[in-house]
Amino acid sequence: MTYELHYWPTIQGRGEFVRLALEDAGAAYVDVARQDDGEDALMDKLHDGPRPSFAPPFLVDGNQVVGQTANILLHLGPKLGLAPTDDPGRLWVNQMQLTLADLVAEAHDVHHPVGMGLYYEDQKPEAARRAVEFREQRIGKFLGWFETILSRAPEGDWLTGAAATYADLSLFQAVEGLRYAFPHAMRTLEPKLERVMTVRDAVAARPRIRAYLASPRRLAFSTDDIFRAYPELDPPKG
Amino acid sequence: MTYELHYWPTIQGRGEFVRLALEDAGAAYVDVARQDDGEDALMDKLHDGPRPSFAPPFLVDGNQVVGQTANILLHLGPKLGLAPTDDPGRLWVNQMQLTLADLVAEAHDVHHPVGMGLYYEDQKPEAARRAVEFREQRIGKFLGWFETILSRAPEGDWLTGAAATYADLSLFQAVEGLRYAFPHAMRTLEPKLERVMTVRDAVAARPRIRAYLASPRRLAFSTDDIFRAYPELDPPKG
Numbered sequence: 001m002t003y004e005l006h007y008w009p010t011i012q013g014r015g016e017f018v019r020l021a022l023e024d025a026g027a028a029y030v031d032v033a034r035q036d037d038g039e040d041a042l043m044d045k046l047h048d049g050p051r052p053s054f055a056p057p058f059l060v061d062g063n064q065v066v067g068q069t070a071n072i073l074l075h076l077g078p079k080l081g082l083a084p085t086d087d088p089g090r091l092w093v094n095q096m097q098l099t100l101a102d103l104v105a106e107a108h109d110v111h112h113p114v115g116m117g118l119y120y121e122d123q124k125p126e127a128a129r130r131a132v133e134f135r136e137q138r139i140g141k142f143l144g145w146f147e148t149i150l151s152r153a154p155e156g157d158w159l160t161g162a163a164a165t166y167a168d169l170s171l172f173q174a175v176e177g178l179r180y181a182f183p184h185a186m187r188t189l190e191p192k193l194e195r196v197m198t199v200r201d202a203v204a205a206r207p208r209i210r211a212y213l214a215s216p217r218r219l220a221f222s223t224d225d226i227f228r229a230y231p232e233l234d235p236p237k238g
Numbered sequence: 239m240t241y242e243l244h245y246w247p248t249i250q251g252r253g254e255f256v257r258l259a260l261e262d263a264g265a266a267y268v269d270v271a272r273q274d275d276g277e278d279a280l281m282d283k284l285h286d287g288p289r290p291s292f293a294p295p296f297l298v299d300g301n302q303v304v305g306q307t308a309n310i311l312l313h314l315g316p317k318l319g320l321a322p323t324d325d326p327g328r329l330w331v332n333q334m335q336l337t338l339a340d341l342v343a344e345a346h347d348v349h350h351p352v353g354m355g356l357y358y359e360d361q362k363p364e365a366a367r368r369a370v371e372f373r374e375q376r377i378g379k380f381l382g383w384f385e386t387i388l389s390r391a392p393e394g395d396w397l398t399g400a401a402a403t404y405a406d407l408s409l410f411q412a413v414e415g416l417r418y419a420f421p422h423a424m425r426t427l428e429p430k431l432e433r434v435m436t437v438r439d440a441v442a443a444r445p446r447i448r449a450y451l452a453s454p455r456r457l458a459f460s461t462d463d464i465f466r467a468y469p470e471l472d473p474p475k476g
Contacts, residue, residue: 133355
């Protein structure tokens with residue numbers, strides 16, 4: 001069974017949370033839009049059928065098409081061995097994933113506060129205003145929540161204790177994106193986020209993730225992506 | 239079994255999507271923060287235990303605490319008879335709910351583009367800029383997606399065909415909120431959203447929902463809420 005992942009071919013974006021899960025599990029998948037004519041296939045399929053997706057990413061799994069990042073992971077988690085086997089555990093991982101989705105949406109809105117259809121260059125003053133709150137309050141609040149969870153988790157260093165789930169992989173991705181976009185803010189925050197950084201390092205050290213990150217399949221961060229390194233939005237500390 | 243819903247006591251907000259499901263099913267529940275000392279109970283419980291919530295709403299169901307609106311509904315849907323019984327069907331309803339959550343977040347960001355910690359009065363010019371795209375593109379794109387789904391749904395007038403799910407109730411709430419906050423924009427859009435409006439009317443006519451909407455348990459829309467009626471953000475059409 002080969003999964004088809006449909007996502008924009010030139011950015012990590014929200015698709016990266018799905019890619020990391022598929023890669024970590026060693027699952028057979030095609031990143032459709034990165035194949036020849038694949039972006040046409042994505043656009044054809046996006047609005048197709050009785051269960052169209054509002055936006056990429058979406059996953060084709062046999063006859064089933066599943067959209068919305070957290071929903072794709074909810075579907076894949078048990079199949080890939082990256083979710084708890086009990087219902088309350090699966091809901092809890094979904095809850096953490098949805099909170100990461102909120103963080104990702106806020107990280108995007110920092111550089112697009114006025115409109116996603118406008119260029120960053122057309123909303124720079126507004127972005128500078130919004131970045132202050134995100135840097136000084138929101139990043140710490142979100143990652144601090146994960147630090148608290150880790151401090152209370154049962155035996156083990158993962159978010160749910162003994163075994164990694166897709167939420168751990170997604171937390172890794174959020175930290176990587178934040179480090180790229182807000183290096184100064186993160187340098188200040190990281191000493192208070194020891195457990196989160198342990199998860200980040202443990203994910204990076206997983207053999208299949210390490211191989212993936214070193215491969216051409218891993219796209220680079222860029223200022224066309226959700227996390228964007230604009231120095232004016234993360235000035236050095238005084 | 240009485241559910242405990244924890245949400246801010248004076249607004250509909252995201253808690254309303256859960257209230258509508260509980261009310262429609264005639265479920266026994268306590269809206270905790272609206273009881274005496276209930277807001278203290280909410281704050282005590284919010285950050286408590288091994289599975290704290292990042293923010294309200296959260297639901298206490300026996301020993302289980304579930305946070306994130308869409309996740310609460312994922313949990314409640316099958317118990318309340320408001321979700322399909324098959325896994326692909328439940329995922330599809332969750333996918334629609336997550337897309338409604340994106341719409342709700344964007345509706346909020348219209349009046350808070352620069353920072354959720356600031357007052358609207360401190361970001362009025364930015365809000366006016368952001369409102370243009372939301373009014374002219376985003377509302378139509380989101381509700382048009384639901385119109386397409388309804389046009390392709392199997393027999394029946396609900397999003398999944400023959401039976402109402404919590405996504406139909408949530409679509410009702412989104413339409414009500416948008417009508418309150420953007421009456422002029424909605425007047426222009428509604429003629430192209432016939433099926434969505436049929437769902438809206440059908441939800442409003444369900445006996446328990448009708449009784450709820452007429453009761454003091456249904457809070458009024460207000461400019462302290464997610465959907466806000468600021469005339470300058472929805473000017474009359476020329």
